[in-house]
Amino acid sequence: MAKDLKTMFVRCCGYLQDPHHVASFQKLCGVQGSFPVKLSRKEWENDFFVNGACVKRHQDQSGNGEGHVGGPQIEGPLQRKSVTAREQHNDCSNKLQHGTALVSGIGETPEQTVSHEGNRQSSGCRLTGKSSKAVESDRENGDSSGRVKPLRRNSLTGDVGQEFIIQNKFLFYLFTFGSELGNEMFFIVFFPFLIWNVDAFVSRRILVVWIWNLFLGQSTKDIVRWTRPASPPVVKVEVFYNSEYSMPSTHAMSGTAIPFSLFLLTYGRWQYPFLFGLSLAICWSFLVCVSRVYMGMHSVLEVITGFLYSLLILAVFQSTLDQIDSFYLTSHHAPLVIVILHVGLGFLAFTLDTWSTSRGDTAQALGTGAGAALASHLNHQLGLLADPPLSSLPLAMPPLSAALLARSLLRLLLGVVVLLATRAAMKAATIPLACRVFGLPAGDVRQARQHMEVELSYRYIVYGTVSFSCVCLVPLLFSYLNLS
Template structure:
């Protein structure tokens, strides 16, 4: 977003949101349990309360690298073999790691891979249409906010609490924030996309000055996002609990209520997503680091 290509970055976020949302919903509809332990040795326990089929790690580990490859090849000048090999290696490593960590069966991983490929085939051709709507339609902010919020509100009726509902709200909030920021950027003329006659793009020679500038942008941007997240968490949790009459003393317990967890995650990470694509580039441009 800040150092390479905001155009690719915002479209990559869109693919990530669609893949993860559909994967999480499918998990909760099917309700398949994690592999039994024993015989499986579970190295990672944090997501043990989630369902298993399909593997959303395998889905994101397929969608993100191959979307990145398909969005950049022809736009940036690099060998096809290099891009495809990196995407395939990334995909294989993530998929195999889920079996190694004891969190998924081979069937979960294969289903996640194939499901992700199917979603890519359907949604990648629609990126131009959706991105154009987000940038230019006068009603885009209203549609973006209400659609992402509605998807979170009407998708989950869990029997028992798990991390999937909050994670999905976090993903939807981030996607909404980035999409809204892209609309604002278009209105204000910030982060303009290269024109067709400027393509393909070439990697400039790597020197100490360029690397130092990139690291400085990254450092300052991450500081802004950390401050945004801390501030919004401190403000949003008590506010949401007060609105719904739920005690906010035990934050972990309060977040297990759907009426708290969904707006809390949506607002916090919606703001973070917005600042990724709007506030940070805006600040960098004003201090001469754009």
């Protein structure tokens, strides 16, 4: 019985990990790739011998009058293709940069893997989702409204990604927004807004949950070491995190931990309907989780694992948040413990695998947590940003007015400008300084940051300073400008 359950569980995991489910969902949502696909013999013959489309196009692109560069060469009953050294190099680069699995993935047979390799190497004339004639007709007519590339290049390799076709722009913008709910620019706006305009008490605890979710999620990625879903069949709508491992989805973890911890920490402390808070948390989490499949960054299994993993972490930490927060605020040993804990976890994360962008994300979260915890301790010692007394609970939401909205927006805009300026100034100074201190060349910033000494120094100093400013210095500025 136990053996049957194990076999069923493994098969279920293999089914949910299959990249073809991601590709099918993308197609359902109107996303079509532009990578070449392998054609059957009959299709090649129709194009090659009847229409002449392949020969003509490759003549136009290569300038080669022989007409076989990039197309098939016919030798007896077999079809072969001529591949230049440059094309082979680009193909190998694409496999690494686009997260192509180099071994058979779970739920994928060796035959499917071979078929995908053939698809990746094929220089066929038809594009996924549209025939070559339809694509050429669109280009001739100037119809390129649905043809776009990923918004940001890969943060490690610099790869800009392949062009793809968007047929449903509403879903594209919706899931792009959902994906951004797990990126840096969202956090640099969300947490300050929560601290300055809502409740510093809640924000301190959510930061603890978020940091531990990100640390445990990224560390698990480096232990499991699963690659991103293979492309093709998956279309890489986003490539920024494509060089990282993918199991579990840390976007799904953050997109679950933040809304659900926000709901658990505010319900009963603030007056609002239970169903409103729960529905908001569910919709927020669902949007982020589904967006990662839409973007081609995660399989269904990785997203589900991230969701459940985050709920487990939240359940463990929910009962200890009061003790952690009280220790950070009141203990005389708190500053030393905060620094040792956050820096020690950063060193631990760097020993799990070779350098990748996930190392920086982990150190960035730990640096942010350290800076915020130290600032909260200082605020408590100086009597700044005191929490409302228990007798005033539950807190009532103030009535919306033009003056309240204007004051909140002014605090947010002014504060975020200060934080972005602080981040930019610290970035410009920290990496060259770290390279000089550790005797490393500073000419190539990307290479310099692959050294643990530089990356940890850079992340802790920059984001520790930014979060310290957010929690302590910016509120003092608001008080000075009478914006508190």
